[in-house]
Amino acid sequence: MRSSTIPSAKAPAIKRRRIRWREQIPAWLFLLPALVVFAYFVWYPMLVAIGYSFQHVSLVGESTWVGLSNYQRMLADPLFVTAWQNIFNYTLLSLVFGFFVPVLLALMINEMRRATPFFQLVYYLPTLIPVTIALLVWRQIYAPEGGLLNSLLQMVSLPPQLWLQNPALAKFAIVIIMTWAGAGGTVLIYLAALQDIPMELYEAAELDGFGPWQRVRYIAIPNLASKMQVLLVLQIIAVVQVFAEPMLLTEGGPANSTLTPVLASYRIAFLQNDFGLASAWSITLLVVLSIFSIIHVWASNRNS
C-alpha cells in the first residue's frame, strides 16, 4: 500500500515531473503567513531603502527622483567622515579591549571545575539587561561629581576625569559599557568550544611532555581559532551599529566624538525629516555591513 501512495525516493526524476498539486496547496498555505510578514517588513522595506536613497521623500505628497543628489549631500557633510572615523575608532577600541577578554575568561573559567557554572552565569547576567536601563546606572558611575569612578580616583589621589565630556575618553567609556554588556555571551561560546576539545588530546600532549602553557598554546587556542574568527566579524558588525549608547549617554558629543552613522541617520530622518538623505546613509551602512556579513558567512562555512 505504501509504495502505491508514496512516490519512491529512488526515482526523483519521476517525482519532480509529477507535482501533486493537491499537496502543494497546504504547503504554500503553511508558508503564507511567513511570506506576508517577510514581504511587508523585510523585502519591501529593503527595496524601498534603495529607492529612497535616490529620491526626495515626502511622507504626505509625492516623492520625486533626485538622482545622486542625496549621496552627494551625504559625502559633502563633514559629519559623514566624522561618524565613520568614529566607528573605525570604536571598532579598534572594542577589539583591543573587548575581543580577547572573553577568550581569556573562558580559558580561566574552564579551569574552575565545580565553580564553572557559577562564573558562567555571573558574566552572562549583564547581557540580559536592556541597554537603556544599564545606561541609567552607568551614567551615575561616570558622573563627573559624586560619580563612582571619580570617587575611586579620589581615593588614590588621582584627578577626577570628565569621562563622558572629554572627547578623548568618551568613546572609551562607551566601549567599556559595550564590553560589559557583551562579553558574557561570547564567553559561553568559547567555553563550549573548549569543552568540545577531547580530553585525550591533553593527555597525549602531557605524555609528550607538553607543559600547561604549551597545551594552551598548541591545543586550546588552535581549537578556538575558528570561533574567534567568526566572533571577530560578528563583533565588528555589532559595533558598527552602535546607537543607543551615544544617543542617550552623550548625544553624539562632545564635539561629535561619539557620533555614529546610525545615530546620524536617525537624526537626519526623524529630527530633520529628510528620509532621502537618511536612506543614503542607510545604504552606505548596508554596503559596509554586507561586506562583513559575507565575510562572516564565508568564515563560518569554511569552519564548519
Added chain:
Amino acid sequence: MSTVQRGILSHTEARSLGGRLTYWLIFAFLLALSLAFVFPFFYALTAGLKNSAEIYRPGLNLLPKVAQWKNYADAWQRFNMLGMFRNSFAVALGGVAGQLLISSLAAYSLARLKPVGGKLMLLIFLMSLAIPGIAYIIPLYITLVRLPILNISLLNNYWGLWLPYSVSAFAILMLKNFFEQIPQDIYDAAAVDGASPLRIFFTITLPLSRSILLILAMLSFVGLWKDFMLPLLVLREASLQPITVRLYTLVQNFPQNLQLAAAFMAMVPPLIVAFLMQRYMKGGMLLGSVKG
C-alpha cells in the same frame, strides 16, 4: 556522582601545590572581575536605597546609613513601573508568539510538505540574516506609518511591533532542521489515520518540539524585551511604551536615588528569567551563536 571534567591542567597537576596555587589565583581573579561585572546591579540597588543627601555626597560611600526602602515604593508609583512592565511583557510576548507560530508553520511546510521552490524560499528567508535590520529601519518605519495595499497605520499600535517581530529566518531554519529529525514513521502513522496537515502540525509536530520551541521562545523574549529602536519609533504615545523606551526619558527630572531604584527594579525581570531558565540558557546561547 559524576566526576568533574578535567581542564587543561590534569587532575594530578591540579592537586599539586603549584596547581592549587594557580587554581586559587585564577579563582581570586575571576571572583574580583565578576564582582566588577555585577557591580552595576549592586550599585543600582544600594544607591536606590540612599536618601537624597547621601546620593550626591562625594566619596566612596557605597552603602546608605539607613536603607530608604521608601524610594522603591516611590519610584514604583511615580514612574508607574507596573504599567511599563505590562507594556514590555505585551510587546515581548506578542512578538514571541507571532515569531514561533509563523516560523513553525513555515518550517513545517519546508521540512514536511515540501512546496515546489521551497529550497529557494528558504534561501530568500535566510538572506535577511545577512542584512542587519538597522539598514532598512527607515523604510520599515514608513511602511508601518502606512502599510502598502492595506493603507492602515500601525503607529501607536502593538501590531506595529508584533508583526515585524514575527520575522525570524533564524527560527525558521532552526525549526526546519528540528522537524526534519522527527522520525518519518510517526508522520506515516498519522497520515494512514487520515489526519490533515494542520492536525498533524498541532497534535504531533509542535508537542514533539517543545524543547526547541522553549529555547527559541526564551532567546527571542530576551531579545525583544531589550529592543529599543523599533518601539522608540513605533510607539510615540508614552502610555504604550515599554520600559526600555519610557524609563530613560521619564526619570530625567527626578532625583538620582529614585532613578537608580527604578533602574534596579527594571533589571529584575530579565534576571528572574535567567535564573528560571538557567538550564536552557547555555543551549540557547549556543543556538544563538549560529545567528548571523
